[in-house]
Amino acid sequence: MKSAVELKNSALPFVGVDQMVDLVTTVGVEKFMRGLANYIEEDFKRWPLFDKSPRYASHSQEGVIELMPTSDGSSFTFKYVNGHPKNTKVGLQTVTAFGVLSDVNSGYPILLSEMTVLTALRTAATSAMVAKYLAPEDSTTMAMIGNGAQSEFQALAFKEIIGINTVRLYDIDPAATEKAVKNLTGKGLEIIACKSREEAINGAQIITTCTADKRYATILEDSMVSAGVHINAIGGDCPGKTELDGNILKRGDIFVEYEPQARIEGDIQQLDSDHPVTEFWQVILGKAPGRKNREQITIFDGVGFSVEDFSALRFLYDQLKAVNNILEIDLIAQPNDPRNLFGFFEDKADNKNENFCGNVSQFG
Amino acid sequence: MKSAVELKNSALPFVGVDQMVDLVTTVGVEKFMRGLANYIEEDFKRWPLFDKSPRYASHSQEGVIELMPTSDGSSFTFKYVNGHPKNTKVGLQTVTAFGVLSDVNSGYPILLSEMTVLTALRTAATSAMVAKYLAPEDSTTMAMIGNGAQSEFQALAFKEIIGINTVRLYDIDPAATEKAVKNLTGKGLEIIACKSREEAINGAQIITTCTADKRYATILEDSMVSAGVHINAIGGDCPGKTELDGNILKRGDIFVEYEPQARIEGDIQQLDSDHPVTEFWQVILGKAPGRKNREQITIFDGVGFSVEDFSALRFLYDQLKAVNNILEIDLIAQPNDPRNLFGFFEDKADNKNENFCGNVSQFG
Known part of the structure; x- marks a missing residue:
């Protein structure tokens, strides 16, 4: 008999961790980040269009669970992300993430994706895209202080998009540096493991700070920073967590993604709330200057914003058009007659002998 | 070689539409709703514990996409739900939903589930649980005005939980009534298709209104409602959409899930903002009276609340413990070394010949 349950229209493309790694490997990590950076740049150009509602945050003693939604009026995305510093003690990740891309016209989700890996890629792509406008x-040469999960992505994004050829690595934990050196060897960069922050910074035009320390830290002292550098400060990304000496911020020109969020989460939480900063989309659109001269210190106080996740999901979705083994899951019910949701159960009763365990298929 | 990518800890149980229907059919629709009603009642007893942040809503010309999060401090849930009235014209559902249950301590999602079917079940379970306290x-006998997607679930929940034996059906569209009669035949209820609202209400102690009309409608006129009935008014559930003559609301005692939301979305949007209403959890806890006498008109102005979705996901999760063919998806990255996210790519390069298309497995 004809089934009343038609699932073909309700199958939702799903990109899990394994498929994400497979897809990015096939495209190439660097090329993937270049494409992603282009999408982020495009979306920053359309900045005023986006819904910039504050994220929803559910705080507990152990950490936070956040939902970060946004929309450009045509697509809607949200990212689920947690932050639980103690997770590593039990072999879990501090931060995990997944996200959904939806069609605003129908309200239907059109993509479910892991976003732990994708967020690492979009964070690096954003930094490098910003540096295109701000770095000397x-x-x-880039100094990289903090050699954790984000470091390799930053190095490769800056190589691909800015054209750096040397990365000088430093971490308080030599094992982290060793890991980064191993991962970056043979990738077309000169990799130099350094024994101090000062050594890492020596001769670098770009300084990236991506440390994990959960406090008001001073990863960069004022005296360490020479005129003319670009600082890509991405580790200070939540209340109570900063990386730069406040005097560096006062010497340089500061660029942020979204000012209201950066005031709370960025390194600029150290400054008076009226200290001038520039939202970076204005630089792309020519509404505000980027780098003005060779002596200027520029600082990107990046904390990550929902629009970048939006760009990442949109880019991923477009990439999938060329892939023929994407999994689909039946997350969305699609009865033949919307008023007959109960018909699912009647149909099931009529088909007792069929195999009704979970529905997963591939489309091509 | 040993893979650096350990996915076993990151596999997330996934209940799709097909598996949901299968599970509910195995348990029995009515028994499932009884169990669900018990969970909802338990959670209503813990009402003050819950985070009751307002939902996030992304409005467009065609509809709305909402995220409905809540937490009891131990578990976190959110539901994604859209409302797009014109979808039916192109063969899509007006409302679709899915949701996630997470562990607050780790921030990790522990269940992803379809919620189009599950929401229909929880809505009916909530109505019947409330009627346990309020119905004569x-x-x-229950009159059911509006015979759309929710009607069969309401009828069976009231049979299971309240013990009704007769349902009197009416819809402005006779085809909807015909569908409901067909679906409810042989389910242990006397089913009476009626030609008018008045006929449907005749002799009913409970009147359920679940119509889809998107405007200030008057599904029940004041003159139609006799003393002593319980009105289960669940169709008036968004701004600009009501079902009851305002005078009925003034004659009866009104019970809502969460007052701030009901004032905006419920039938009580017609009333002055200080018109007295009772949050229903107070009745369960004995802090406020439910039905006081046989003449009282009681009105449940239900709009659906995130705590009910929380209960539904929690109940579903507990049900899964007895199921041995639940699908899992690799939504959450779980590298062996959290600082070595890039290791996924190195590992992939080392395993080029293996099959790395999407990871889906079953646990038992």
Whole structure:
């Protein structure tokens, strides 16, 4: 008999961790981040269009669970992300994430994706895209202070998008540096493991700070920073967590993603709330200057914003058009007659001998 | 070689539409709703514990996409739900939903589930649970005005939980009534298709209104409602959409899930903002009276609340413990070393010949 349950229209493309890694590997990590950076740049150009509602945060003693939604009026996305510092003690990740892309016209989700890996890629792509406008011309060397999960992605994004050829690594934990050196060897960069922050910064035009310390830290002292550098400060990304000496912020020109969020989460939480900062989309659109001269210190106080996740899901969705083994899951009910949801059960009763365990299929 | 990618800890149980229907059919629709009603009642007893942040809503010309989060401090849930009235014209559902249950201590999601079917079940379970406290003793007959997607679930929940034996159906569209009669035949209820609202209400102790009309409608006129009935008004559930003559609301005692939301979305949006209403959890806890006498008109102005979705996901999760063919998806990245997210790519390069298309498995 004809089934009353038609699932073909309700199958939702699903990109799990394994498929994400497979897809990015096939495209190439660097090329993937370049494409992603282009999408982020495009979306920053359309900045005023986006819904910039504050994220929803559910705080507990152990951490926070957040939902980060946004929309450009045509697509809607949200990211689920947690932050639980003690997780590592029991072999879990501090931060995990997944997200959904939806079609605003129908309200239907059209993509479910892991976003732990994707967020790492979009964070690096954002930093490098921003540096295109702010880093000194012909930058060749980046210092990377903090060699954790984000470091390799930053190095490769800056190589691909800015054209750096040297990365100088430093971490308070030598094992982290060793890991980064191992992962970055053979990737077309000169990799230099350094024994101090000062050594890492030596000769670098770009300084990236991506440390994990959960407090008001001073990863960069004022005296360490020379004129003309670009600082890509992405580790200070929540209340109570900063990386830069406040005097560096006062010497430089500060660029943020979204000012209201950066005031709370960024390194600028150290400054008076009226200290001038520039929302970066204005630089892309020519509404505000980026780098003005060779002596200027520029600082990108990046904390991550929902629009970047939006761009990442949109880019991923477009990439999938060329992939023929995407999994689909039956997350959305699609009865033939919307008023007959109960018909699912009647149909089931009529088909007792069929195999009704979970529905997963592939489309091509 | 040993893979650096350990997915076993990151596999997330997934209940799709097909598996949901299968599970509910195995348990029995009525028994499932009884169990669900018990969980909802338990959670209503813990009402003050819950985070009752307002939902996030992304409005567009065609509809709305909402995220409804809540937490009891131990578990976190959110539901994604859209409302797009014009969808039916292109063969899509007006409302679709899915949700996630997470562990607050780790921030990890522990269940992803479809919620189109589950929401229909929880809505009916909530109505019947509320009626246990408010409907006249020994109620045997329910009038059901509006015979759409929710109607069969309401009828069966009231049979299971209240013990009604007769349902009197009416819809402005006879085809909807015909569908409901067909679905409810042989389910242990006397089913009476009626030609008018007045005929449907005749002799009913309980009147359920669940119509889909998107405007200020008057499904029940004041003159139609006799003393002593319980009105289960669940169709008036968004701004601009009501079902009851305002005078009925003034004659009866009104019970709501969560007052701030009901004032905006419920039938009480017609009333002054200080018109007295009772949050229903107070009745369960004995802090406020439910039905006081046989003449009283009681009105449950139900709009659906995140705590009910929380209960539904929690109940579903507990049900899964007895099921041995639940699908799992690799939504959450779980590298062996959290600082070595990039290791996924190195590992992939080392295993080029293995099959890395999407990871789906079953646990038992």
